[in-house]
Amino acid sequence: MMIxxxxxxxxxxxxxxxxxxxxxGPFITVASTTSTQNSGLxxxxxxxxxxxxxxxxRVVAVGTGQAIRLAAKGDADVLxxxxxxxxxxxxxxxxxxxxxxxxxxxxxxxxxDADPAGIKGLTDAVQAFTKIAEKKAIFASRxxxxxxNKKELGLWKLAGVDVKTVSGSWYRETGSGMGATxxxxxxxxxxxxxxRGTWLSFKNRKGIRLLAEGDARLFNPYGVILxxxxxxxxxxTAEGQAFIDWLVSEAGQQAIxxxxxxxxxxxxxxxKAPGSS
Numbered sequence: 001m002m003i004x005x006x007x008x009x010x011x012x013x014x015x016x017x018x019x020x021x022x023x024x025g026p027f028i029t030v031a032s033t034t035s036t037q038n039s040g041l042x043x044x045x046x047x048x049x050x051x052x053x054x055x056x057x058r059v060v061a062v063g064t065g066q067a068i069r070l071a072a073k074g075d076a077d078v079l080x081x082x083x084x085x086x087x088x089x090x091x092x093x094x095x096x097x098x099x100x101x102x103x104x105x106x107x108x109x110x111x112x113d114a115d116p117a118g119i120k121g122l123t124d125a126v127q128a129f130t131k132i133a134e135k136k137a138i139f140a141s142r143x144x145x146x147x148x149n150k151k152e153l154g155l156w157k158l159a160g161v162d163v164k165t166v167s168g169s170w171y172r173e174t175g176s177g178m179g180a181t182x183x184x185x186x187x188x189x190x191x192x193x194x195x196r197g198t199w200l201s202f203k204n205r206k207g208i209r210l211l212a213e214g215d216a217r218l219f220n221p222y223g224v225i226l227x228x229x230x231x232x233x234x235x236x237t238a239e240g241q242a243f244i245d246w247l248v249s250e251a252g253q254q255a256i257x258x259x260x261x262x263x264x265x266x267x268x269x270x271x272k273a274p275g276s277s
Contacts, residue, residue, distance in 0.1 A: 027056035031076035034177035037061035039197035045255040063146030074232030077240035079225040083147035087223045096225035103267040104221040109212035111191040123214035129159040136170040138190035143173025152193045197266040
């Protein structure tokens with residue numbers, strides 16, 4: 001009778017707490033950007049890596065700045081973001097082992113159908129931003145220290161616009177990810193800067209459209225870095241390196257290149273490109 005009671009209790013515990021029923025498999029934590037998540041890329045490629053390696057990838061998708069801070073504290077095994085100067089500093093500071101190119105796309109300027117600033121068709125992003133400021137047209141900024149936000153602030157600087165002085169007027173900071181900021185732009189009939197991947201996979205395009213693109217300054221490279229176990233001994237170096245090796249391998253690069261939305265390629269693999277690190 002006692003054995004039956006213990007068996008019944010064990011069965012209940014196994015159902016209620018799945019982790020007790022089987023040993024947890026290997027996993028890594030990747031601090032990455034909202035664009036890799038919102039675009040659907042991770043949902044598409046990560047199961048392929050897991051099927052090949054047996055390693056689960058748990059993603060913390062935040063702005064690049066926050067992702068870097070998480071990795072710097074040892075709260076992630078791998079950093080996968082898109083602001084190269086910040087990535088190189090992360091490695092130079094000894095927080096990461098090395099930076100490797102993985103893929104790229106570009107940024108695009110989104111705006112209202114009415115286009116009050118008259119930027120439709122422009123291929124000069126700084127000119128587009130200058131016209132938006134001159135018209136005092138509403139601009140929705142992520143304002144979250146993400147890679148996209150850093151790029152946007154750099155463009156305002158090139159345009160000679162100090163957005164701090166106009167924050168809260170025509171320049172509005174959402175403090176949110178790319179998808180939420182595009183929703184805000186739709187709701188406010190505002191302009192914004194988006195990575196192309198998120199824009200192509202974005203569904204709520206009511207009242208907004210792609211207006212300006214093609215400037216070389218809108219190039220958007222993504223890099224991957226293994227967090228340095230010398231700084232944080234608990235980092236899963238072997239598993240994290242296995243993920244990085246897969247991303248830059250022929251299989252990983254092909255998976256990235258194959259990912260499309262509506263027949264359009266969102267990211268372009270470049271781990272083997274000339275000059276890649």
